[in-house]
Amino acid sequence: MNGRHLALGLAVVALASIPCEVSGIYYVNVASQILLYAIFALGVSVLVGYAGLVSLGHAGLFGLAAYGVAYLLAAGHGHAVAVIATLAITIASTAIFAALSLRATGIGFIMITLALGEILWGLAYRWISITNGDNGISVASRPSPFGFSLSSAVGFYYATLAIFLLAIAAVFTFVRSPVGAALMGTRDQPRRMNALGYHVWMIRFWACLFSGLLTAVAGILFVYYNLFISPQTLALTSSAEVLLMAISGGASTLLGPIVGAALVVIVKNVVSGYIERWNFMLGAIFVAIVILMPEGLVPGTARLWRLGSGVMRGRLGAAAGAKSSGAKQ
């Protein structure tokens, strides 16, 4: 346990020292992107990993939050009002989406979330009086909560880091709580859970709301990071991308979605500077993950580690055995 606490402490220190370590704000911005996408991927993993519900509509909710802030700011409201109202609107929309989608599980759930995501994307494109259509909406400035300015890359990074740590703590607490255990039960044996006295639908509904909250937070960070939002963010490819982040890292682990988000953001931003066909490269990486570690990078690495240390221990044990039998003779 102590080793785990130590690793956690080191990770936090490492994350906090990134702006001092890397040269130039470019990499600080990449780190901010990783963290905000990690929050998004964590939100998706609550459904995909722990509830067994695959959503292809999450980019819609993500974009809804981004548009909410941009629209309310453009309408002349303050940052606090825009953020709080946007959280409320996005969670209310998630509740409606969940009520519609949870009529089904499996493929049915995927198709309903896909359709709902496409509706939001279509609205962003066509409801020009609100969304400004193809041109998108620009945001004038980042907020300064409690006098702490987020306008610089470093300031924004630290704010994102703080929210990211809160999000991880929230998911960690949720996963080991009774509701989290019940949610995983509904993923593995929904019928049994019902017969044991659980309200399977309601448990899934709460999980959707929690997932929607994390998605909304990530969407708000996204619009403040880019200071711009356009319909492209709500496209199906965005939903697929965040789903791949969660699954490639390992959707039912805490670390997996973070690793997945880091992988995608780094390939997109850094590798694309060296390789023109970075999309191809990302695809190849995903194929390799699916073939070599179908459970995701984090659980897959843990498995290989156990296997490796098991082999080592086996060899050591065999060597010790040979020695002792030699001593007997």
Place this chain on the structure above:
Amino acid sequence: MSALAVKHLWKSFGGLNVASDINLLVEPGERRLIIGPNGAGKTTLFNLIMGELTPDRGSIHLFERDITRVPSRRRPHLGMTRTYQIITLFARDTIERNVTLALLGLSKLRWSPLLALHRQHQLVTSARAALERVGLDHIAARPLSQTSYGERRRVEIAMALAQNPRVLLLDEPFAGLSIDERHDVHDLLIAIPRDVTIVMIEHNMDVALDFADRITVLHYGKVIVEGTRAEVVADSRTREIYLGD
């Protein structure tokens, strides 16, 4: 006063009648055995009693309370618990976690998103106690995927007992067990106190015959014979449809 009463129960899937005017009256503390050949509608009857299927007509009463319209997820809270013929457990979890989930299902704690489940000592202690009753407490921390079929059967029963039911529905608790394992499970069921009413489905009549107070023979969704062990075994209709060949 009856523990479980099924009155004029009808259910059909399309043209197939899986329950035709079934009547069942089980006294408190009784051990009732329901037998019948494959496809007689035994498990369907359990699904109807537990509320996982909705009957077309008829009613179900638990200690004189009409529960026909009560959703199946509420029925364990009223004291009715079932096991499954096809083992339905949480394969990724430990044995103890499986039983803890059964306990949590009836606890108000199940809605808490903030507490840590493994720190809820009363649940953990009760889970250990339930595992002790079935003789699995020494391997409580073992992942379910590393247990034998017989052990899983006992986990099923531990989960049901952990919920402290008034009426326990056992769906073929001996299915797939070796002779030794059958003896273990048999002893386990004998040891359940009489304040629990038990209704048990069994395909093989000889396995559980001595366990039952009364026996109901089901065939094509109909109750053919009902009575004490001696009456049912002696009845010519039982022999015809069940023991005949």
